[in-house]
Amino acid sequence: MIALRDVTKRFGATVALDSVSLDVPPGATHVLLGSSGSGKSTVLRLILGLAAPDEGTVVVDGVVVDAGSRDRLVARMGYVVQDGGLYPHLTSVDNVTLAASAQGWPRARVDARVAELAGMAGLDAATLGRYPRELSGGQRQRVGLMRALMLDPPVLLLDEPLGALDPIVRAELQDQLGTLFAALAKTVVLVTHDIREAARLGRTITLMTAGRVVQQGTFADLVERPAVPFVRQFLTAQTLAVPRAPGS
């Protein structure tokens, strides 16, 4: 469904991605794991067509993402960013329905879809009537997710979706996201720096550092068969910071 082939991306003299390849089969959830500056967000931007690779190709549904195809391909993708990326001047429900009204959906269809998504995200009508700044971080994130799912795209791209949340809310939402991804059968690419999130949500994981792929595989592969010492270092660094992983 989504594939990167030897993709290199430079910003001036900085190499953001260095010959990165990865495959995400349809319906799978793939996690891009790494600390900030590792290039994982750039991968999402290349898939979306918000940036173009300097070398290599990005393929979505068998079509190479380029200037000619990106407008068509983006219709198949939902995008969620840290803290929701909501429009502050629109109410939550207006944020959610923006894309549907742009597509000329009839009112009834919009309302039905909003009700369905609100049930899924656990948000009530009163909350949806509020402006983003009147919501909690978790609520904003749910609204952002609803907005990305509004047109029911087969691909969901999430960039640190839970990055702005406190640990308890975060853990709760991680569980809910896991359930949701499984239920919806979307092809998901999720960017995070959080190992627990990667462990919980990712069927497969790509661990990145400094624009390069360090290891790809399941969480178990990373823990049990680290390809290089860095993998172990990365995994234990966060465990040290959080001595007891809650809910595990």
Added chain:
Amino acid sequence: MRPSLTAALALIAALPFAVPATAADGVIRVGSKSFTESYILAEVIAQVIEQVGEARAERRVGLGGTGLTQRALESGAIDVYPEYTGTLARVILKDPALQTVEALRARLAAGGLTISASLGFANTYALAIRAEQAERLGLRTVGDLARHPELRAAFSSGFLERDDGWPGLRARYGLGLARVEVMEHAVTYRAIASGQVDLMDVFSTDGQLERLRLRLLEDDRRFFPDYSAVLLARREMTERFPRTWARLREALEGRLDAARMARLNAMADLDGRSVPEVAAAFLGGGTPEAGSGRGRALLGELAALTADHLLLVLISVGAAVVLGIPMGVIAARYRRAGQVELSVIAMLQTVPALALLMFMIPLFGIGKGPALIALSVYALLPIARNTYAGMMAIEPTLLEIAWVLRLGRLRRLLRVELPLSAIAIMAGIKTAAVTTVGTATLAAFIGGGGYGTLIVRGLALDDTATILAGAAPAAVMALAFHALFELLDRAVIPRGLRS
């Protein structure tokens, strides 16, 4: 290409205001320069036109100096105004040899203009001296001064320097005065009245002469050029409205001697009578009792000027909003063209407002139209620049998301970019509106009306109260606009953006 396109759009949008004026519509537009005598004569003309009833009179008075008024006449923005033969010969036709009304009229015909005969007085330079002193010393003519070199003179700086002033006069008469000082007229009048000065230069119809019991010394060697007052008109108007023109000539030609004109000037300058009152007094032959109903007349005029001023501000700021927001959007979309565009607008902004108004005259004539164009140009910068700044300040992620959501350009602009820029845009419009209230007072200098009418008149009549009557309401209106926009902010700025 963009800036020229938008400039062209600005011109097109402004065209309906710039009515190319001709007397085609049953209206005679009466102009005047901006000094008391010119105001009074223009008002007399307007009142005569109204009495005849052949055409409607439109007053476009207080246009400024000769150049401006003359250009207004040539462009058809005004049809008639009071002028002086000396000015026609020296300044307008630039041929001092043209001495008689007939010669001037023949020369003016080529330009589609004509003049009446002399109204009966000349407003020329003259030397004035206290009547009792003239009596005592037996002074009657300028030449008599040669016998009294001890007299103390105070002349205005213009008179001291001009060839047709003191240097020429002195040479012609062979005068030598012991003490000649430079002094401004207003001061000199006081000085001569209190006896500190004996001799001063004046204009022969000055309202002060009679009050201060000053006598003019006769220019027996005819040194000072003749500045006889005449009506200068477009022939087109005189032919379309022959009855009116005939009546104007009948009512004015030879009917005003210098003393009478001086008295009319004094009524306006010294007695605080309104110009329409003074004009009516002349036409009615009598002198109406002083002061009555002046306050009420001013209030009525103030109400009309307020409506006028409001119209100037609303239309020009409205036009600037309609043009400025798209220009700001274009500047934000196409960066390089945008920089050029914003620089051009900023450059226009650096042209002093008054100069910009003057530039409008050859292009669009005088009156509301060109004033509105100039004011719109002035209001453009804060609106365009703030729109640009507001658009540039939007978080890039929010714009990328708009693309991912496939909003389309127009929907993105209307639902995302402009609302997110609303605070900046509203601030720009507020700045534009409040400053335009002030700048609009300058519109009166090209006959655009508004509160500036009182300021221009007050300046011409040297009447602080009248200046304040124009300036104070303008300040109040600026404050009112500020308050209005505080309310408007609530309506326009999305609730989610307000703190």
